[in-house]
């Protein structure tokens with residue numbers, strides 16, 4: 001926490017100090033958030049990255065990962081070829097390593113991807129018809145069960161629609177098992193892990209076009225028929241041949257208007273300098289403008305980590321230095337230096353509740369199902385802002401906590417992690433936990449420092 005605070009002050013410089021002095025707050029509570037995830041969290045969003053298990057031992061890599069990101073997506077480790085290399089025999093070593101790292105650092109996990117026509121093991125590539133359908137359902141069930149309670153959202157089905165103007169499904173061996181293969185996969189995932197959000201994920205669907213229209217029609221149909229789907233992922237791999245579409249925000253919004261979350265899942269934008277920075281700013285602003293855009297993930301940390309490394313599409317250069325695109329993204333999220341410092345009093349619109357005085361308040365909302373529940377706890381800073389906070393929330397006996405995120409838990413005591421201790425006056429952050437059993441009424445209390 002102190003580390004982050006010093007960094008925030010250092011980056012903000014004299015301008016932010018002047019603001020702090022002007023409002024008479026002795027701490028740096030008004031300094032803008034200094035990392036991507038902290039800034040996103042202040043907007044109620046997550047900021048994530050794709051992670052490769054074999055790079056976790058690279059200290060430049062893991063230092064940036066743990067400083068800047070609050071959500072991780074295994075880049076390859078949860079794919080079918082990695083998790084079920086021979087039929088019925090599952091291998092979770094590398095994916096488990098990423099999940100363990102995330103849990104140890106207060107990060108959440110996007111699972112990627114349960115059913116996809118690519119990166120299938122050889123044995124699955126040789127199957128068709130009923131045998132392939134059954135193998136797919138078993139795969140979804142086994143993998144989602146293994147990670148039950150540990151996944152924020154699953155890409156249940158990836159890239160099932162065709163490119164071009166046809167507006168139909170992509171031909172694949174999975175598609176040839178019958179048009180209902182997608183909903184069957186979603187139902188199997190829901191049965192295995194009822195707490196994970198279930199997403200459909202695709203590329204070239206970022207603007208309104210024949211492909212995104214076809215996905216839109218499928219999602220509308222799923223919602224109408226009660227097929228379990230909670231989110232749509234927009235990969236957002238951009239370059240000069242596939243630029244950020246002018247109707248990006250409008251397209252995210254129309255999906256959100258169907259009553260589900262939207263997420264930017266694999267963002268990378270080829271280019272350099274101010275042009276690249278401007279594109280990252282546009283994408284970030286688009287997500288923030290859509291209330292159900294719950295977060296964004298970049299597809300790697302340094303340019304050298306990218307699957308499209310020659311296009312230098314990421315936020316850090318090969319040495320781990322922040323690029324202009326990093327700064328524009330952080331600024332768009334409301335973080336960074338003095339130019340983006342919050343006003344000396346928090347913006348309170350006429351409809352907003354007044355900022356409570358004192359340290360902080362906490363509220364819990366419970367999503368209970370047969371046998372288990374998820375609690376989302378919102379920590380709202382009072383007029384002094386917070387540098388660190390502790391929530392005390394008595395939990396009923398007979399429950400077992402299976403997972404928690406964005407918090408350090410010690411029994412009934414929950415303390416901020418590095419990126420969310422700092423909350424500006426009137427702003428909030430959220431953490432969560434999942435448990436088996438019955439929650440009943442939960443009454444958290446909050447103390448700030």
Ligand code: XIL
Pocket residue numbers: 075076158235266307
């Ligand atoms: C890519 C990985 O980044 C590469 O390391 C791998 O060789 C191929 O797959 N769409 C997706 C991702 O959904 O899983 C892909 O990831 C990039 C395109």
